[in-house]
Amino acid sequence: MALNALPILGTIIAGAVLLLRIFKYVKQCRLKLIADDHSDEEFAQRAGIDSRGNTCKNIKTVLETHCPLLTDPTVASMVPTPYLCGGMLQTAYCVNIALKSTPQSEITYDRESIIMSDKGTMSLDWYPERRPGAQCTRPIAILIPGVGGSSYEHHVRSMAKLLATGNKKYRVAAMNYRGSGRTPLTSSKINGAHDTDDFGDILQHIIKSHPNTLLVALGFSLGANILTRYLGELKDKSPLAAAVALCCPFDMEIAGRSLDAKSFLNDNVFQPNLVASIKRSVERNADLIRSSDVGYDVDAVMQTKRMSEIDSLLIAKKCGFKNCWDYYRAASSTQYIQYIRTPYLAINALDDPVTPYRGIPLDMFSQNPFTALVLARHGGHLGFFSGITPKIWYLEPIKEYFDVFAFKRE
Incomplete structure (x- = not known):
């Protein structure tokens, strides 16, 4: 009888341990x-x-x-x-x-x-x-x-x-x-x-x-x-x-460098989606963008693979920053809080x-x-x-x- 009860007791103990772990995990998610x-x-x-x-x-x-x-x-x-x-x-x-x-x-x-x-x-x-x-x-x-x-x-x-x-x-x-x-x-x-x-x-x-x-x-x-x-x-x-x-x-510099870092998801998920979205807009409006006094290089934009490159060629260039990193530092919102x-x-x-x-x-x-x-x-x-x-x-x-x-x- 005692031997037959062991599997049941083991199941109860395992269940209790699992519940405690779930409770601890939920508490950590507060x-x-x-x-x-x-x-x-x-x-x-x-x-x-x-x-x-x-x-x-x-x-x-x-x-x-x-x-x-x-x-x-x-x-x-x-x-x-x-x-x-x-x-x-x-x-x-x-x-x-x-x-x-x-x-x-x-x-x-x-x-x-x-x-x-x-x-x-x-x-x-x-x-x-x-x-x-x-x-x-x-x-x-x-x-x-x-x-x-x-x-x-x-x-x-x-x-x-x-x-x-x-x-x-x-x-x-x-x-x-x-x-x-x-x-x-x-x-x-x-x-x-x-x-x-x-x-x-x-x-x-x-x-x-x-x-x-x-x-x-x-x-x-x-x-x-x-x-x-x-x-x-x-x-x-x-x-x-x-x-x-x-x-x-x-x-934004910390965020930009994190997004620019080499990783599987950055290289295969985040960057391709963001870059493709910007490129679609640039391609649809290439003639208008080229007509700007800023002197955008649309062809170079269409060859980019990372957001840092796009921001250097578009936003940083338009605003007179040396590169995207200077632009990110200037664009950060920390000091406004x-x-x-x-x-x-x-x-x-x-x-x-x-x-x-x-x-x-x-x-x-x-x-x-x-x-x-x-x-x-x-x-x-x-x-x-x-x-x-x-x-x-x-x-x-x-x-x-x-x-x-x-x-x-x-």
Whole structure:
């Protein structure tokens, strides 16, 4: 009888050990919050009144009070999909499904083309549809894609769909840069990570078309860098009620060298996809680009294999930098964090292979009551896939955060 019980006992012990390991692993996947916990009168006056009439003294108080998905130890975790447990796998999966349609991302945009002051063209893809003027009663969420990206990417569409549904609904405006997202290139200007002018002009266009409408913004990767610089430049003059920067390359030189390093995924997944996206736009608009006074070498661009080469030939050349590394150093957003006076949340993953942990200015977030940083152990670059069937984790937490500021009038 005792011998027959041994296999059962062994199974129970093995199961208990497995459960303990799972519990320990989930505990290690809890989010880490870095934020200034000092009281700040300016924050309380500008952004600290919530929908319940309470006054929050800093963004850390806001998060701990109203954003359990980011701060409550019982639920604030990013447990990765079991077969996507590394940053490289998370990032590669994100790239692989970039243009795929899933129930999480299936939407139809309403496009608005915008002619800029230099006759260049940008576009806003609205969801569920554009309603200018008094017809727009919902807050507007502006989504800013990353390098080579557009409103059509899976994570952008997924975020748009979630924000536009539920009890608290937003009208979403997903931005497309010049020459991206099927937006024609009608001037020789090419966007860079340091140039906030176009984003600022787009914001003013939205404000003019939708007066008295509350605005929030979310930047992905390079879009997060632009958003961070914009907020730091404007300081307390920003028209945004709240902002989120996802996988921001704060130190763009560190991010650029990480992406440029020789590795299987860099050489076979990340670089080919990014470079191909830029080349398609350059090829479609070769004559216009050649006509620029800058003197672009389009043929050389079409021969490149890495983003550092493209940035040296296009952005660095246009802006007068010696090479892409000088451009990356100048384009970094780290030094702008201290000046931000808009409730600002950054979300980064410790295993991000594109924007490495060593490039995140941790100390900056503990010195500005308007800024907070949430770190996840896993997530890669723009991945953050969780569940047996991979779904994007950060959608609900970001909406929860935006809701605090977008609906505090209610």
